[in-house]
Amino acid sequence: MQLIISNASVLDSNGELVRRHIILQDGIIQSIEEDLVAFSGNDAEVTSIDAAGKLVTPGFIDMHVHLREPGFEHKETIESGSRSAAKGGFTTIACMPNTRPVMDTPEIVNLVKEKAEAAGLVNVLPYAAITKSELGRELTNFAALKEAGVIGFTDDGVGVQSAQMMKDAMALAHSLDMPVIAHCEDNSLVVGAPVAEGEFAKRHGLKGIPNESEAIHVGRDILLAEATGVHYHVCHVSTEQSIRLIRLAKSIGIHVTAEVCPHHLVLSEEDIPGLDANWKMNPPLRSKRDVQACIEALEDGTIDIIVTDHAPHSVEEKAKGMELAPFGIVGFETAFPLLYTEFVAKGRWSLPMLIQRMTADPARVFGLSSGQLVPGAPADLTIVDLEKEQAVDPETFASKGRNTPFTGWKLKGWPVATIVRGNVVWSEQ
Numbered sequence: 001m002q003l004i005i006s007n008a009s010v011l012d013s014n015g016e017l018v019r020r021h022i023i024l025q026d027g028i029i030q031s032i033e034e035d036l037v038a039f040s041g042n043d044a045e046v047t048s049i050d051a052a053g054k055l056v057t058p059g060f061i062d063m064h065v066h067l068r069e070p071g072f073e074h075k076e077t078i079e080s081g082s083r084s085a086a087k088g089g090f091t092t093i094a095c096m097p098n099t100r101p102v103m104d105t106p107e108i109v110n111l112v113k114e115k116a117e118a119a120g121l122v123n124v125l126p127y128a129a130i131t132k133s134e135l136g137r138e139l140t141n142f143a144a145l146k147e148a149g150v151i152g153f154t155d156d157g158v159g160v161q162s163a164q165m166m167k168d169a170m171a172l173a174h175s176l177d178m179p180v181i182a183h184c185e186d187n188s189l190v191v192g193a194p195v196a197e198g199e200f201a202k203r204h205g206l207k208g209i210p211n212e213s214e215a216i217h218v219g220r221d222i223l224l225a226e227a228t229g230v231h232y233h234v235c236h237v238s239t240e241q242s243i244r245l246i247r248l249a250k251s252i253g254i255h256v257t258a259e260v261c262p263h264h265l266v267l268s269e270e271d272i273p274g275l276d277a278n279w280k281m282n283p284p285l286r287s288k289r290d291v292q293a294c295i296e297a298l299e300d301g302t303i304d305i306i307v308t309d310h311a312p313h314s315v316e317e318k319a320k321g322m323e324l325a326p327f328g329i330v331g332f333e334t335a336f337p338l339l340y341t342e343f344v345a346k347g348r349w350s351l352p353m354l355i356q357r358m359t360a361d362p363a364r365v366f367g368l369s370s371g372q373l374v375p376g377a378p379a380d381l382t383i384v385d386l387e388k389e390q391a392v393d394p395e396t397f398a399s400k401g402r403n404t405p406f407t408g409w410k411l412k413g414w415p416v417a418t419i420v421r422g423n424v425v426w427s428e429q
């Protein structure tokens, strides 16, 4: 099976847009041609897509997502989540283990892999839990879980409260050459607050989550990563204080990497319009100062990658209000247009910088073979119409989740087709 994507606008090594024809064969990028006539492909098995006027990039990679299956199929399934990812231009996603049961045994990992395979949409890479049921009491069987195909260990959804437990986890992960991915949150500093400390919390008489609840874990874990030598990856960084610590750790050669979510780059607690739980996520929207620190850290490489932390919840759950609703917002279907509109179209970032943080950089951090538009790489591609402008309408989401704070935002730069291993898995219409 051969697929030719003709007349594509692709970024060359100088970051310039050039017109190319991309030949995909048996799931691999076979060649990238300047001139299609020079290429002889007259086989009946050849199909082609005319991408004239469209950007073609390596498929986006999202290393932090929640697919909710098994256990929370009313929020999302592996199928609906994969479709939502494909619609957002993502070709590889890494799913978090806070399902029910928690992904803490090879059996559950195998079930997730089978369902992802059956959906046949995007590449799904599972993480396994650090501790059984994410309760922080007992380590899971890292060796067996590695054998089952997980790509790292994390208790995302909660912080690992015990430093000794985290140190043991890191030492074991390091011995297996696996990363530890951490949701950083000290529970003793949080006490059930729904939003960040700040003006919004004050105005509405709500308890606030302080910045230190995140940064204390980041600091502790950096010291433990130094002691154990593990690759330590920080989830959804949201505070200036965490960034300061990550910058220092990197400067002295500790193997730490970090991610940030689109919402923490675009929104601060001052933007929350009222007691609408579609603005409730963990970590919470912080101060403008934190947002600026996140943007600068992504620009200077202190933060390595962009992830969505796609966290679907049902309308009923979100209707419980700011204090009772669960934390989390969906992210796949708004991520690229949001960041393209807010940072590239407004002139702060170059297009190559945004693409790199969503493709080559996650591939580098997690050792994936995708993320580049080069011959021999997996044929995972996203076609984007940079001129297309439309308002965000949650009713059109492929995700079961409707929980987004970006409803009605007019965004530019929408994915129009997504190709995984040489197959079109989603296209507009």
Ligand SMILES: NC(=O)N[C@@H](CC(=O)O)C(=O)O
Pocket: 066, 098, 156, 157, 158, 183, 280, 281, 282, 283, 309, 311, 312, 326, 327, 328, 329
């Ligand atoms: N980010 C969130 O607000 N929620 C996530 C958990 C998490 O990522 O910590 C969820 O599973 O809903």
Ligand SMILES: [Zn+2]
Pocket: 156, 157, 158, 183, 235, 236, 282, 283
């Ligand atoms: Zn988390």
Ligand SMILES: [Zn+2]
Pocket: 064, 065, 066, 096, 156, 157, 309, 311
């Ligand atoms: Zn998460």
